[in-house]
Amino acid sequence: MKIIQAQIRGLVKKYGKVVAINGLDLDINKGxxxxxVGPSGCGKSTLLSCIAGLEKPNDGEIAIDDELVFSTDRNCFKSPDKRQIGFVFQNYALWPHKSVFENVAYPLRIRKKCKYLIKNEVERALSIVRLLGKERQYxxxxSGGQQQRVALARALIMKPKLLLLDEPxxxxxxxxxxxxxxxxKRIQKDMEITIIHVTHDQYEAMGISDRIAVMNRGKLIQVGTPKELYEHPKTEFVAKFIGKTNIIHSHVTEENGCSKLALFEHVFIEDRYTTANIGEKVILSIRPEDISLRKEKGMGKGKIRRMFYRGNVIEYTICIENKELKVQTSPKEEYKIGEEVWIHIHQIKGVKN
Structure with missing residues (x-):
């Protein structure tokens, strides 16, 4: 059974007339x-600042380990130093005139901890991020990576309940x-710490996350594992934001008593992918790797307009009936620009607007 470490309910944050976060609900599991993730201006960094206490929301509740740190109904707002949260900023925010040791020790020094404790805790934190021996350097x-690990060590030294990373x-x-x-990822697993990580890089998020929360215009659109979001996006926005896809606005038609999807004007496929009725409009998501190219007859015929060699894959843009389709194949299957090919579609997902 998963334990909820942090809970956000009905969170609203406004800057004048601009609504940065709009009634957001989110549970964060322990460990x-x-x-x-989301486009610039979607509210993801604002959400992180609200959790940390760097911004005061206009409405809603935030609880960490079942303890309220913010609530409009109960008139509660705990300052950042009362929340047991570690924060790593995008620019690391290191003191340039202080050594690695002094940068990492800073949170303990302002709390007036004894020298013996500070020395032991700094060594522990630097050991976690593999920077022992760098204490006297500035x-x-x-390197950039080492600076980032100093910032991580400083955030970890107070043994936070949550570690927040803002595009680190x-x-x-x-x-x-x-x-x-x-x-x-190693530090998270070794310390069994809960991390909330903000990034604009979808591939970074998919590589290191247990779950991903997709935001747009201050709202939470979908939350799930990387595999769930990639293979089962609920909306057109999620399908386009997580990975590459082809979006086709189609409709369901009937042929010989069978429901079919109109992919193009002269290309139809049996509707095994949606629950829509005859005549209804649908939005389809087709991943580039779910399309194969062949020289023999297939579903539809097109011409190769563009080709990008990526090493492990080749990305093609196919023009079919004046519409473009992105296709990804093995580098062993090479076609030339201008060549006519047939497409075969193996998987389609129906998504909402």
């Missing part, structure tokens, strides 16, 4: 890595970003 002497990898190059994804 999980929950990533919050931020400018470290966005300033790193691609290779370092991938390495740090493994590092954050």
């Amino acid at each position: 999980e890595m929950l990533s919050i 931020p400018y002497e470290l 990898l966005s300033n790193l190059d691609a290779k370092l970003r991938e390495d740090m994804q493994y590092e954050i």
Whole structure:
């Protein structure tokens, strides 16, 4: 049975007339890595700030370990230092004039802890992030990944109930970003800590998350495991945001007593994918890898307009009846731009608007 570590109910945050968070409900399970994703301005960083106590919401409730930290009905608002939360900012927020040791020790120093405790706890935190031996160095002497781990160590030193990460990898190059994804996941599993991770990078979220919460315009659209969101998106927005897809606005027609989906003007497929009635409009999501290309006759005929070689896959754009379809194949299946091919569709998902 999963234990809920944090609970958010009816959360609203406004900036003047702008509604950044609009009546949001969310449960965060103990020990999980929950990533919050969405386009810029969707409210994901504002949500993190509200959980941390850096922003005061206009309405709703936030509870951590069944203890209210914010409630409009009960007139409750606990300051950040009373919430036992660790926070890693996008720019790391390290003191440039302080050593690694002093940066990590800072939360303990302002609480006037004894020198012996500070020394032991700094060593423990640096050991977790694998930076022992770097205590006397300064931020400018470290790589981007090492600076990020110093910020992590500082956030972990107070043994927080929740660790909040606000786009912590966005300033790193691609290779370092991938390495740090493994590092954050390792720390989460080793410490069994609950992490709420905000990112605009869907692939980053899919790689390290136990669950992903998709936001848009201040609302929570869908929450689920990476596999659930990718294979069973509930809406067109989620289908397009999590991975690549082809969206087709179609309708259900009838042929010889059988329900069929009109993919294109002259391309129809038996409707085994929706519960729509004859004549109803539907929105279909077709992943590029669920389409194969062949030279022999198939569902529909098109012409290759564009090709991108990605190493492990080739991405094609196929033009069918003046509409474009993205297709992803093995690099062993190579076609030329301008070549005519037949498409075969293996999987379709019906989604809502």
